[in-house]
Amino acid sequence: MGFRKFLPDQLFDGYRISTQQVLIANADGTIEDIVPVTEAGDGVEQIAGLICPGxxxxxxxxxxxxxxxxxxxxxxxxxxxxxxxxxxxxxxxxxxxxxxxxxxxxxxxxxxxxxxxxxxxxxxxxxxxxxxxxxxxxxxxxxxxxxxxxxxxxxxxxxxxxxxxxxxxxxxxxxxxxxxxxxxxxxxxxxxxxxxxxxxxxxxxxxxxxxxxxxxxxxxxxxxxxxxxxxxxxxxxxxxxxxxxxxxxxxxxxxxxxxxxxxxxxxxxxxxxxxxxxxxxxxxxxxxxxxxxxxxxxxxxxxxxxxxxxxxxxxxxxxxxxxxxxxxxxxxxxxxxxxxxxxxxxxxxxxxxxxxxLGSFEKGKKPGIISLGETLSRVKPLH
Missing domain, CATH: 3.20.20.140 (Metal-dependent hydrolases)
Known part of the structure; x- marks a missing residue:
């Protein structure tokens, strides 16, 4: 199964905002994990702004x-x-x-x-x-x-x-x-x-x-x-x-x-x-x-x-x-x-x-993944 890896400027997981964290999701949008950028490996997509659940x-x-x-x-x-x-x-x-x-x-x-x-x-x-x-x-x-x-x-x-x-x-x-x-x-x-x-x-x-x-x-x-x-x-x-x-x-x-x-x-x-x-x-x-x-x-x-x-x-x-x-x-x-x-x-x-x-980035959930841009001025669904 393919994965997508997102590295935003800020990551809100449903509970808190963090930085230098990579969100890993399956091809269908199911959440797999959140890991430090140093452990994410190859194929990481850098995203300007903040990522959060739908x-x-x-x-x-x-x-x-x-x-x-x-x-x-x-x-x-x-x-x-x-x-x-x-x-x-x-x-x-x-x-x-x-x-x-x-x-x-x-x-x-x-x-x-x-x-x-x-x-x-x-x-x-x-x-x-x-x-x-x-x-x-x-x-x-x-x-x-x-x-x-x-x-x-x-x-x-x-x-x-x-x-x-x-x-x-x-x-x-x-x-x-x-x-x-x-x-x-x-x-x-x-x-x-x-x-x-x-x-x-x-x-x-x-x-x-x-x-x-x-x-x-x-x-x-x-x-x-x-x-x-x-x-x-x-x-x-x-x-x-x-x-x-x-x-x-x-x-x-x-x-x-x-x-x-x-x-x-x-x-x-x-x-x-x-x-x-x-x-x-x-x-x-x-x-x-x-x-x-x-x-x-x-x-x-x-x-x-x-x-x-x-x-x-x-x-x-x-x-x-x-x-x-x-x-x-x-x-x-x-x-x-x-x-x-x-x-x-x-x-x-x-x-x-x-x-x-829905609601948070936790393993097994499929909450949607959205980017809010660098100034919270726009929404872009990522999955």
Whole structure:
């Protein structure tokens, strides 16, 4: 079996950055070893810049790819959501072509795995032929307690379509957001698969916390615009995360996405959970929608497991984890690059329960090999 040997200026293996180390991979990209340059022998390829495992995009909405440039930036979350609902219906062939282009662009940008939000099965055809590893988070949304069973059945129908191609471990039914799923619907989601990976849009705007604390704020206008009756809802006096966290089974791993308005005090409600919790950062989308970012240093200093996502082309200019890394470094230059790269690789693979094959350069894994260039300005897949 032939080998390729890579000697970059810097090598990030999923855990740490080193120099003068040679990555050895089989012809099919399976990792064989990392050895000092003095032990590598002949046939070593010198690579300018940094080599790392393929990126994991922990949060994406591939099915919204046809909405690129359809929604103006800086609308705020409620107006953005309203426009997505009203603009997302286009001819199937238009949607499918946009999905195909976005999937290819992610792979070309070094993304090897994606946690993808699905409201329909429109992405299934492209995923069947894609080299990218996908976990399907099939969203259930329901504002009316009386309609919980029907909403869950609709999500389960989409779930079953994905199961026709993907193994059960790569498909979950999940709640959209704490302000869009009633306790009745949530109970159905939890009881359906109490050990499955869960994803939820968490504290993406101040209005989410205001709604749970006082039943006020910017979400009130959104509900009115959508013609939704919210008489059933009673405010709790608490921010959303501590209010809803116990609606998940303690055995369900959680992927909390956005976290723009998550405070240090909110994190106390996660103490003692049996299953892991991952906080997903999507800075490009946060800047696009509201020009606001999470307190990423606070989240990092809290010892939490962080991962990185792109959100959708409705809320971002591109689906590029490298660009998300650059956003984080521009706004928080004090954060070590080594840490950020671990969020984009191994942590993401762990969050999607794919770290047995992806996320790090370890013998037997096939994580993808990408070069980031000398100034982290471009991505070049090497395998």
């Amino acid at each position: 990126f994991v995009n922990a949060h994406c909405h591939l099915e919204l790819s046809h909405l690129k440039n359809a929604i103006q930036p800086h609308t705020g979350l409620p107006d953005f959501l309203y426009q997505v609902v009203n603009l997302r219906s286009l001819p199937p062939e238009v949607i499918e072509e946009a999905i195909a282009q976005a999937d290819r662009s992610m792979y070309e940008a070094g993304i090897v795995a994606v946690g993808d939000i699905c409201n329909t099965a429109s992405t299934l055809k492209q995923k069947q032929r894609s080299p990218v590893y996908y976990h399907q988070f099939v969203e259930a949304i329901g504002f009316n307690p009386a309609g919980a069973a029907a909403r869950f059945d609709a999500a389960r129908q989409v779930y079953e379509q994905f199961l026709s191609f993907f193994p059960e471990k790569q498909v979950s039914i999940v709640p959209h957001a704490p302000y869009s799923v009633t306790p009745e619907l949530w109970a159905l989601i939890r009881d359906f698969a109490p050990y499955s990976i869960q994803s939820i849009h968490n504290q993406e705007c101040p209005g989410e916390n205001e709604w749970f604390v006082r039943k006020s704020g910017e979400l009130v206008g959104f509900y009115e615009k959508m013609g939704l009756n919210t008489n059933f809802f009673e405010p709790s006096g608490r921010n959303s995360l501590p209010c809803y966290i116990d609606r998940f089974a303690p055995t369900q791993p959680l992927l909390l996405v956005h976290n723009v308005c998550t405070s240090r005090e909110d994190l106390a409600c996660l103490e003692g959970r049996a299953a892991p919790v991952y906080f997903c950062l999507c800075p490009g989308a946060n800047l696009y929608i509201s020009q606001t970012l999470p307190d990423i240093p606070m989240l990092a200093q809290s010892g939490l497991s962080l991962v990185i996502g792109t959100d959708s082309l409705a809320s971002n200019h591109q689906l590029s984890i490298l660009e998300e890394i650059r956003h984080i470094r521009r706004h928080f230059p004090e954060l070590p690059l080594e840490n950020i790269l671990s969020w984009a690789t191994l942590n993401g693979a762990k969050a999607l329960q794919a770290d047995a094959i």
